[in-house]
Amino acid sequence: xxxxxxxxxxxxxxxxxxxxxxxxxxxxxxxxxxxxxxxxxxxxxxxxxxxxxxxxxxxxxxxxxxxxxxxxxxxxxxxxxxxxxxxxxxxxxxxxxxxxxxxxxxxxxxxxxxxxxxxxxxxxxxxxxxxxxxxxxxxxxxxxxxxxxxxxxxxxxxxxxxxxxxxxxxxxxxxxxxxxxxxxxxxxxxxxxxxxxxxxxxxxxxxxxxxxxxxxxxxxxxxxxxxxxxxxxxxxxxxxxxxxxxxxxxxxxxxxxxxxxxxxxxxxxxxxxxxxxxxxxxxxxxxxxxxxxxxxxxxxxxxxxxxxxxxxxxxxxxxxxxxxxxxxxxxxxxxxxxxxxxxxxxxxxxxxxxxxxxxxxx
Numbered sequence: 001x002x003x004x005x006x007x008x009x010x011x012x013x014x015x016x017x018x019x020x021x022x023x024x025x026x027x028x029x030x031x032x033x034x035x036x037x038x039x040x041x042x043x044x045x046x047x048x049x050x051x052x053x054x055x056x057x058x059x060x061x062x063x064x065x066x067x068x069x070x071x072x073x074x075x076x077x078x079x080x081x082x083x084x085x086x087x088x089x090x091x092x093x094x095x096x097x098x099x100x101x102x103x104x105x106x107x108x109x110x111x112x113x114x115x116x117x118x119x120x121x122x123x124x125x126x127x128x129x130x131x132x133x134x135x136x137x138x139x140x141x142x143x144x145x146x147x148x149x150x151x152x153x154x155x156x157x158x159x160x161x162x163x164x165x166x167x168x169x170x171x172x173x174x175x176x177x178x179x180x181x182x183x184x185x186x187x188x189x190x191x192x193x194x195x196x197x198x199x200x201x202x203x204x205x206x207x208x209x210x211x212x213x214x215x216x217x218x219x220x221x222x223x224x225x226x227x228x229x230x231x232x233x234x235x236x237x238x239x240x241x242x243x244x245x246x247x248x249x250x251x252x253x254x255x256x257x258x259x260x261x262x263x264x265x266x267x268x269x270x271x272x273x274x275x276x277x278x279x280x281x282x283x284x285x286x287x288x289x290x291x292x293x294x295x296x297x298x299x300x301x302x303x304x305x306x307x308x309x310x311x312x313x314x315x316x317x318x319x320x321x322x323x324x325x326x327x328x329x330x331x332x333x334x335x336x337x338x339x340x341x342x343x344x345x346x347x348x349x350x351x352x353x354x355x356x357x358x359x360x361x362x
Contacts, residue, residue, distance in 0.1 A: 003139035010068035020056040022079040025312040032295050033098035035232040044219045047170035051197050057159045058190040065153040065181035072268035075314050089125045098236045105224045112217040114199040130199040137191050144184040153182045157273035164280050172213035236309035251333045257315035258326040259290035265355045278351040289346030323355045
């Protein structure tokens, strides 16, 4: 069924946000399992993750531009694993598993697979993300020809400042970055950035005009065909859960998940237009100063049959202020795991205004 109303367009853009977000934990989990985090394989995966975050931001800008409301505070935006890639056909199970050629081939390449030449747009159920985004693009073209769907683009709430995004190694600046969505042309540009960086167009290998960056599909393909070896991979367990970890590891896993939920709160503040500079600062501080070190520390903790890793589960703060709760949790964890001391310093420096729940979710 074609997207024929603005309401339907908003629903499909919310679906697009959830799709982009659902790919990030499996990619990160595989990356964390690689022993040498400065290897080309780890950095290739990291480059994909960074652009998936960019894509989620661009779709959020687009949703705001057509009068929608991204709701990063809602637990419904946080995927759980194992779980299915939303609306993909045939069903594609996403799992938290260590990096392997088989896993990347059977899951990551399927997520990022380009559409076949001449493939039809698909909105509610899609074989490829390229077909899904073409359906969204066609809906924008058709609806904007009849209605002023960008009458109130809410630019002040968008993550549109180009300086807030910088490409990492294996990405290229001219493949696209942040932009505000204000009209049909900028909306189409945002979608083209997402498609070109991810799946590419048919058999196109490159995400940028100067051929400096491979598409996500071809980045993963380099690992599968042996061009970029994985190297040594830690034996992280499949689809872990905090409740099944030994008692001494559970608080460390909780700390990761509390930080993961704080990241969503920072995104929510950003797209509400609440002190955006502080919100962006909190997002990057949480990713680099909380999630990354706690995740890597978890992969050093031995279990029966493997090692621990982040579980990416929804963390509930109860009635306590989320930042205060996380700081208190970190203080307790650091007593038993002093190597995580720098995480407490980062949490202490976060701007509380950028992490306040809205009245709707408080």
